[in-house]
Amino acid sequence: MDQQLSNPAAAPNETTIERPSDTELVVLRMFNAPPRIVFKAWSQPELFRRWWAPQSFGITLVSCDMDVRTGGKYRLEFAHGSGTMAFHGKYLEVVPGERIVWTNDEGEEEGAVTTVTFEDLGGRTLVTFHERYPTKEAVEEAMQGSATGLPEQFRQLDALLADLGG
Numbered sequence: 557m558d559q560q561l562s563n564p565a566a567a568p569n570e571t572t573i574e575r576p577s578d579t580e581l582v583v584l585r586m587f588n589a590p591p592r593i594v595f596k597a598w599s600q601p602e603l604f605r606r607w608w609a610p611q612s613f614g615i616t617l618v619s620c621d622m623d624v625r626t627g628g629k630y631r632l633e634f635a636h637g638s639g640t641m642a643f644h645g646k647y648l649e650v651v652p653g654e655r656i657v658w659t660n661d662e663g664e665e666e667g668a669v670t671t672v673t674f675e676d677l678g679g680r681t682l683v684t685f686h687e688r689y690p691t692k693e694a695v696e697e698a699m700q701g702s703a704t705g706l707p708e709q710f711r712q713l714d715a716l717l718a719d720l721g722g
Contacts, residue, residue, distance in 0.1 A: 569714060571707040573699075578692040581703055583685040585710045589717040591674040594681040595653045597716055598672060599624040607712040609634060610705035626650050630658065666690040668698070683710075 605620040619633035631644040645659035660667035668687045675682040689695040
């Protein structure tokens with residue numbers, strides 16, 4: 557059940573989204589920066605908040621509390637219109653420059669587990685964003701919601717990395 561929404565060969569830094577199974581979502585993106593810099597953008601709250609919220613969604617990341625270490629926790633609060641929404645969880649594994657694994661604990665049911673890896677390809681970084689959902693319905697919901705913003709988020713990350721000299 558491989559649903560590929562983009563062709564990775566079409567553009568050097570294009571975001572690809574695949575469905576390797578009924579409960580998984582895998583997003584790939586190449587960045588023109590070394591893993592240590594890309595990891596920094598994913599793990600330092602002051603940098604993360606500059607790229608994580610897709611601008612076209614009309615949301616703002618108003619609070620970004622991240623303790624990016626194995627056993628640490630995070631809480632992200634977004635403003636949208638007159639309301640707010642919060643997402644939180646814990647970091648299951650953090651290997652600086654290589655890997656971050658976290659839970660998504662905001663619902664009453666079991667949430668997705670997200671794994672992001674940073675692979676060094678000669679000074680560039682291949683980011684693999686892998687989410688495993690508890691149900692097929694949950695991944696379908698993500699495909700219609702949060703996953704639609706990932707290409708834009710990754711373009712925003714590209715811009716940030718260029719500012720950082722990555």
